Amino acid sequence: MLIAGTETTAVTLEWTMSNLVNHPDILNKARAELDTHVGEERLVDEADLSKLPYLQNIISESHRLYPAAPLSVPHMSSDDCRIGGYDVPRDTMLIVNAWAIHRDPNLWDDSDSFKPERFESGQVEANKLMPFGLGRRACPGEGLSQRMLGLTLGLLIQCFQWKRVSEKEVDMTESQGLTMPKAIPLEVLCKARPIMNSKVLCEDI
Numbered sequence: 001m002l003i004a005g006t007e008t009t010a011v012t013l014e015w016t017m018s019n020l021v022n023h024p025d026i027l028n029k030a031r032a033e034l035d036t037h038v039g040e041e042r043l044v045d046e047a048d049l050s051k052l053p054y055l056q057n058i059i060s061e062s063h064r065l066y067p068a069a070p071l072s073v074p075h076m077s078s079d080d081c082r083i084g085g086y087d088v089p090r091d092t093m094l095i096v097n098a099w100a101i102h103r104d105p106n107l108w109d110d111s112d113s114f115k116p117e118r119f120e121s122g123q124v125e126a127n128k129l130m131p132f133g134l135g136r137r138a139c140p141g142e143g144l145s146q147r148m149l150g151l152t153l154g155l156l157i158q159c160f161q162w163k164r165v166s167e168k169e170v171d172m173t174e175s176q177g178l179t180m181p182k183a184i185p186l187e188v189l190c191k192a193r194p195i196m197n198s199k200v201l202c203e204d205i
């Protein structure tokens, strides 16, 4: 439960921040969305998340390219069945490669690029995502985790300016592990934005 609930969300946040510092234009657009819909007089909160579709699209795009459970969790067929043209006997272990599906060029335009805008076209794209699994055994923590990711990312962008430690792009190599960690942990520079000095922040805390 600890790994399922914390490591997955933390790893997703690290991949998302890595993508953002490698794409400052996308980071700026997310900051502009926060400044427009939340402003600089108070901190973002849960009720704001529905007004921040671009922030949500950034999270979806991170789930797509860097799913925290790339091979999901093994399942077993409870009966004979047919999947994608293959006969699968009862009691076969099935592993879904979400990582490969999320990068399949037949399903996604420019599939290896980080483009949150692809989710602006509506629900069709979002329906192709499966970072939390599908069906009866899908992740019960999806709602909690999506809120945690939205709030944490929103606060990080609202409160700090972020940039890479050098001109060189952040290395995006994946390492091995249950939750697909980064091979090289993220290091970034941050500078407090004016909201951090404001009286409002002290009152919010």
Ligand code: HEM
Binding pocket: 001, 004, 005, 006, 008, 009, 012, 067, 068, 069, 072, 073, 074, 131, 132, 133, 134, 136, 137, 138, 139, 140, 141, 142, 144, 145
């Ligand atoms: C980015 C965050 C997360 C991701 C990507 C994620 C992904 C997944 C995936 C792919 C599964 C397997 C689904 C399947 O078998 O088809 C799973 C199961 C599970 N997750 Fe998550 N998860 C996340 C966060 C959380 C959180 C925050 C909690 C709880 C607080 C949680 C609790 C669980 C539990 C208990 C299961 C096992 C469910 C079962 O076997 O019936 N997860 N998760």
